[in-house]
Amino acid sequence: MMSANTGATILENKDESPKMPDKKKTKFDIVIIGAGPSGYTAGIYSSRAGYDTLILSGILPGGQLVNTTEVENYPGFEKGIMGPDLMIEMRKQTQRMGTTIIDDEVVDVDFRHKPFKVLTASEEYEGRAVIIATGANPRKLGLAGEQTFAGKGVSYCATCDGPFFRNQELIVVGGGDSAIEEATFLTKFATTVHLVHRRESLRASKIMQDRAEKNNKIKFHWNSAVIDIKGDQKMQQAVLKNIKTGEEKTLNVGGLFVAIGHEPNTKLFKNQIDLDNEGYIILKNKTHTNIEGVFAAGDVHDRNYRQAITAAGFGCMAAIDVDKYLTDSSEK
Structure with missing residues (x-):
């Protein structure tokens, strides 16, 4: 990690x-x-x-x-x-x-x-x-909590760190092929993978999109961005904001994977x-x-x-x- x-x-x-x-x-x-x-x-x-x-x-x-x-x-x-x-x-x-x-x-x-x-x-x-x-x-989100919880929930490599997050809810940030690959891989370990994307549609190739949409462990959060990461010794929550409506919501998750290139x-x-x-x-x-x-x-x-x-x-x-x-x- x-x-x-x-x-x-x-x-x-x-x-x-x-x-x-x-x-x-x-x-x-x-x-x-x-x-x-x-x-x-x-x-x-x-x-x-x-x-x-x-x-x-x-x-x-x-x-x-x-x-x-x-x-x-x-x-x-x-x-x-x-x-x-x-x-x-x-x-x-x-x-x-x-x-x-x-x-x-x-x-x-x-x-x-x-x-x-x-x-x-x-x-x-x-x-x-x-x-x-x-x-x-790896490109980063630029959040203060990103550095605070690096190695304590925040990761940039699902292949490297996925097995550490068994039976937890996780977040993947991104909308391209890499993000879909990370999210799909993490479904092997997670109970739910929340895919957070700033747009209302994915940038990934159609075959990758179809694969993600058919995976019932992946939940999409469109027009959204992670604006805060919270926790005690480890990451425990992520705050999401809908870019269009301004609505905010908090997800209880064990890890956040940044997949924006x-x-x-x-x-x-x-x-x-x-x-x-x-x-x-x-x-x-x-x-x-x-x-x-x-x-x-x-x-x-x-x-x-x-x-x-x-x-x-x-x-x-x-x-x-x-x-x-x-x-x-x-x-x-």
């Missing part, structure tokens, strides 16, 4: 004596931008393959998982593991493989010339290849990397971007799965693709 932890969790709990980079060293074989499951996994594979690898972790080392409490669905942990702890273990493993990790935020890149340049506020780094693993952030962290790469109309990186082939030598891994291009395990898988794939690219390049 989601929590209000911050990236500081990773910094405070990381290895007491991590490998510190030589301040004069700015040239690497591979530069990885981002340090979630995809970035760390790419680092592990790249370093094991013998490449001098740098990870620039950004301001939130560990990505979205540092804002997650219990993770039950990542293989290898019979009793589950806390999200920040999983990221700490990944970080330690990546460092043990020899990857240099610098907790600094990338502010600019130059992919127009080789070697590629990646700039932070304090340094300029060069890489023969780059892996973009900057992830994506994600924002990939790609503004930095605009005009250099091909992006779709929502900002996701367009892959030319496997993990390759339109720039030869620049690769992408994880939620920064994956709009469908958005799981820690799939992000890690993409990180592995990107590192293997980079290995082939660098090997082929050196043979020319």
